[in-house]
Amino acid sequence: MQDVQRLSGRRVRVVGTYHQVDMRMKPKPPAQYRGHAAVRLGDGTDILLEPGWSKAAIRSQAERERHDGKHVEIIGVLHEQSPAPPEPAAYVVGPALSPVESIQLAP
Numbered sequence: 219m220q221d222v223q224r225l226s227g228r229r230v231r232v233v234g235t236y237h238q239v240d241m242r243m244k245p246k247p248p249a250q251y252r253g254h255a256a257v258r259l260g261d262g263t264d265i266l267l268e269p270g271w272s273k274a275a276i277r278s279q280a281e282r283e284r285h286d287g288k289h290v291e292i293i294g295v296l297h298e299q300s301p302a303p304p305e306p307a308a309y310v311v312g313p314a315l316s317p318v319e320s321i322q323l324a325p
Contacts, residue, residue, distance in 0.1 A: 219263050222313050226298035232315065233292075233324050234259045236285040241270050241310065253277050255285075257292055257315070266314040267292070267321075271303040274317070285321060294318040 234257040240249040253276035256264040268275035294315035301316060 219261065219313075222263060222265070222296060223298050225296050228296060229293070229319075230296045230315075231291060231293050232257055232259070232265060232296070234265075234290065236288055236290045236292075236321070238282060238286055239264070239266065253279075253282070255282060257290060263313065265296070266300060266310065266312065267294075267318050268316045269300040269303070269314050270310045272316070281321065285323070289324040291322055291324040292318060293320045 236255060236257055238249075238251040239254040239256045240251060241254045254270060255267045255277045257267065258264050266275065267277060292315060294317055297314045297316060299311045300314040
């Protein structure tokens with residue numbers, strides 16, 4: 219998380235595990251995935267792929283099927299706190315990559 223704070227606002231390469239995210243405010247099992255995803259770092263920190271309110275946050279089905287649960291390398295601009303939506307609304311304020319430039323399986 220210290221690296222996230224230090225590198226906020228910069229273009230970075232992040233390596234971690236791609237996984238889908240249940241974005242409901244009070245999720246009850248079972249999880250409900252609607253296309254949102256994050257990368258989990260080695261220390262357990264999750265970084266959203268695009269702010270949850272953004273249309274770009276809904277990752278393609280092909281991307282999710284190809285990468286879910288796998289070790290990936292993602293290039294994008296890192297934000298310590300997810301950028302705010304253009305209109306006032308509740309949103310997740312944790313770390314985010316936006317824009318995401320590329321995602322590939324890590325070597």
